[in-house]
Amino acid sequence: MSGSKKSYRIQVALSLSNVNADFLQLILCMMVSHYMIGNPLYGGALFLFANIWILYFESGLRFLRRSRRPERAVEWPMWTLLSLSVFAGLALVFLYPGRMQVGRTNMVSFFVLLIAARSLLTWMVNRSLDRPGATQRIYKGLYQLLFFIPCAVFAWLIMDGFVRWMILCGTALTGFLLSFQGSTLVSLNKYLTHARQDKLRDIFSYRMFANMSLYAQVALSLGVLMYVCYVCFATPFFSARIYLQAAVWIVAVLLCSELFKRLATGRGWVLSINLFMAGAVCWIAGSLMMFRVHGLWNSTLWVGLLGFGLACITAVLDRYNGDFKLVARIAGRKVSDREMYFRSMITQVIAVIVSNAVMLCVVTVWVFVIPAAHEPRLPFVFRTFLLELPVVFMLASVGFALRQPLDERRRQKLFNFLRWNNRNKSAEQNLHDNLVGRRRVRFGVKILAFFVRPFLHLRVEGRENMDMAHFPSVFVCNHGIIYGPVAAVIYLPTYFRPWIDRKMVDRDLAAQEMYGRFLYRLPLLSARAKRGVARALARPVTWALNSFDPIPVEKNNLRNVMSTFNDTVCVLSEGDNVLIFPERPRRVRRGNKMTVEHRTDSVGTLFTGFANIGRMYYDKTGQALRFYPIYAGRRDHTLRIGEPVVFDPANDALEEKRRIAALLHDRMAALCAAGEAAGERSAAEQE
Template sequence: MNAVKKAYRINVALSLSNVNADFLQLILCMMVSHYIIANPLYGAALFLFANIWTLYFEGNLRRLSSGAAPRKTNFVMWILLSASVFAGLALVFLYPIVMRAPGTNFVSFFVLLIAARSVLTWKVNDALSKPGLARRIYKGLFQILFFVPCLAFAWIIDDEPVMWMTLVGYALTGFLLSYQSSTMASLSKYIANTRRDKLHDIFSYRVFSNMSLYAQIALSLGVLMYICYVSFSTPAFSSDTYVYMGVWIVAVLLFSELFTKLVNRRGWILSLNIFIVGAAMWITGSLMMFDFKGLWGSTFWAGLWGFGLACITSVLNRYNGDFKMVARIAGRKVSDRDLHFRSMITQIISVIFSNAIMLCVVTVWVFVIPASHTPELPWVFRSTMVQLPVLFMLVSVFFALRQPLDERSRQKLLNYTQGTNNNTPTKQNLRSNLVEKKRVKFGVKILAFFVRPFLHLKVSGKEYMEMEHFPSVFVCNHGIIYGPIAAVIYLPTYFRPWIDRKMVDREMAAKEMYGRFIYRIPLLPPKAKMRIARLLAGPVTWALNSFNPIPVEKNNLRNVMTTFDDTVKVLSEGDNVLIFPERPRKVKRGDKMTVEHLTDSVGRLFTGFANIGRLYYETTGKCLRFYPIYASKRNHTFRIGQPVVFSPDNDPHDEKQRIADLLHDKMLELAE
């Protein structure tokens, strides 16, 4: 079984080699075009045109309308394909006449040679049935046969270094194409035989597909833009420039692959936050690479760009595998093969989209830039190079924020699929969150992303958390607002918090914030202070509601019982609950009495919350666990203590008091 999995991973890695080879073949075509007609962008545009249609027909993407892709995707694809046809006609027939460049025939021949080799290599790889060494020999002989016309083409190149670089580059890319598995033919058959996409109506997968598609378009566009920028930034032809670009491409791709393997081997957690951080690094690197001229500066920003790319691709690869579990919740059986080919389809579509967009842009540049007679690339073209990839990456980040399959939902999903919490309410809850279309409020994700770098808390006590005993209740100190923020960011599991009902309603939150601290703002009339409270209440309630909270009202018995009923229901569905039952102390501020929580200790706890243990036991027959937590602003720590377990044998009133007292004592110990 391990050998089969290893072989499958090797095939997946090899299946990407045709896309990796594309970048090297693009650089090769640009070098030839730069040498022959002094315009590298012409060779780039011709290669992009050929690559678009090669991938489209060899991948059998014309069959996507049968259900393998959304209608919107097909509509946009047809627009881009139509635009690419007009661009290709302009390049082949209009450019030689307008620009008076007869040498374009040689460039066209070389690009056609590369495109034909790609198509025939895929077909030969699929047709060869000889196993082992014999198969490799046949592939080698085929590449040697195709090397002959390239050898003849090289005789027209007078510059010896360029001639050898052309031959070596042609042989290297042929090697990459030759030793890839025949995945294009397999993908074509898969699309032809797929009557219905098993994942098309799963909301979390659709969000992931969009996130993956736009990220890969951005990554591909970013590479293409930078290659074109570097080639045109040196008007005088230099073969060394293309060598450096080829080395850079190989280094970036190898680094991304090695990073992914290292992460998988070490078992590091790859979350949506890592994706967003990677996107931020990639965007920063993209912006700065176009501005820095020095070697060390360019190397640094290129390194940051590459590390961001590695983070993005690693998260995408990891998340793709999780949808096998999500499909189970939806009542579908999805194999690794299905996920592999769905990922391939997204990748091929992203390459076609990015190539088509780049082709349209470069076709304009081909005609306009030489006519401008400027030694530098005009600002409008440089800004396009930066803005287009960044725009697509920002769209991808938007879908990442909408993704309901975050790390906490994944933990819950793992518990269900592994049988540690296999009950009907949990399945219904997961189905509602991950399968059905649901509005995802991502205020909590934005809050965690921006606040976490400023806290730097040391987390301890995670070893006390026993997932097989989940769901549980986490009891945390308040510390004004420090405790809730720290718990939201650092509690290493999924949960739903108790939040005061006043703070999840905008108008009530405005009055509460006004009565707590805004009234103390000096030199402003009461009406202005109330306006400030209403302005602040909007984002506060938006962020709090994104936690999917359990509203709490303390002064109405009927609403208190509703809170307990909702909490037991949430626990029965498999969600943990986070509460802050600390009693605030009354203090006098000026001529007004208000309440506040201790910042360096733990106040007495309300005891009513412990009734959850009895109600949950009556509903499920299971003994609930209460975990004490203390977040220390002074020591920069977030400590989780050993749980207190509900005992059904005790008197209900005594048990309630026992749980509250034990938790209070444990929280005081954690505070020391």
């Protein structure tokens, strides 16, 4: 395992050896409170209150005030939640027993105090023994046994035998998990005590990732808390089996998550922002439907979907965290694995504290506003708030993911630059401007790819033909009306900037083009209304196309064509590849009107002017440009990448551009023929 991956393991409040022990202890406190006073939320709220402050002081988050860190952006909201948690805790301890006239609350408070003190003592043992090992585990085991004795005495006072064994087994299990708990929080406390400067504080892409990770982890942790409290409170009568099922549900979600994560990494899935958004959608659907379905099979289905979403989210966060060591190099800084590890732990601890504080405030209102007597259905407003609050945090995380400039293609460009072209100052400045400096991120391409990919599934062949050591290059694709451009911009497995007609990236020109092409034919509308429709459609179309950061192309104007060539050479000099569609359309008659259209079943002749880019790039950089042929086959749903045509500076300029265009056409035709043959074989096999 690489150092970056080893140093960073997002646990999302579900690690069996750390935060998951807190979830199991929460269930244990709620069960005791439910049995003793008939209200599970009282014990759960007390544990959340204790856990918030224990975690806050154990991790040393109070030292964040000394340094300028991205997490300081959440310092005041976190302090507000901590202040509210203090009032909530005091209200529960002093007001709830008298106002609600509920007896035996002292026994519940005593049990919660034992559970919380055990966690604090485990941290103190870790802090006193610097080196983890057998001695530390023995000490922790002895202290766990010391706390197990009063818990066992408390359990012996319970008349229900099944509840008694649940308390004993739960106390023993959580104690076992705590005895194997590492000294992560102790190390984090020491790190925050001595750290004074954050090397990632002004990197825009990292700030977006930190917010994306924080809100996602808050949503995941809050979702589990909401589910446990909702299910346990909605039970009309006390049943220890409900709490056992809640614990099994947590373990099942964790196991499904680990299973899908191993499947994703084992099959080589691209851990991209699109996968993160897909995981968020699955998680939202699973978390909402868990409250609305009944039956074993339905519950298993939604647990699996929830686990799949969790796996996608955590896998993408795991992968992305290590990339910011490389982004820091672009900013001229060196960040160690240790720093990245503690950065991730800070985000995780803040997420757990925020989720617990939010849940504590909700539960406190729940306890005082809603009667302690259980109702099968909660008030509609409160039930809706419970269901949708974690979803709000997840949607906020998706919003930051859309604003993340370090997408899959820029990540590949970053890797390629650091490996091959680290002397290209223009490429370095371009990466710095896009990843380090604050800039407006157009995310239309991410939304387009997210919605189009499920309906336009293509295989990509010929990846081995791409030689990244000789990037940047020009990729030449067939047009096929609109199929070729859509397939190429979504599935081309590298970074690029496409040529797009200037008429389609300017809002006014796009509206005129749409009206002149097809909107003028709309029946039952006046010309003014049709132009209004064209302007309305032009806005989202130009927004989506401009998100590709295109190179505008204007045909039939020599001056503007040369401007396009100059822009293309500048883009290549900055290290970006270029995607073009130079296929010449054919003239066909449609009724009484002559029109132009591209071929859909073959490759038309290519314009030759684009090959001048090779000469211009060579004159500027002294490097021979490579042109890769691409064919997007509609019949067999395959994007094929052929062997490149290399610019030869020794040839005559006119002959060289003809040679490049002819070779590219022949190789694109060969790729087309290969697709047709594959389609025929597939059809024959189906017959």
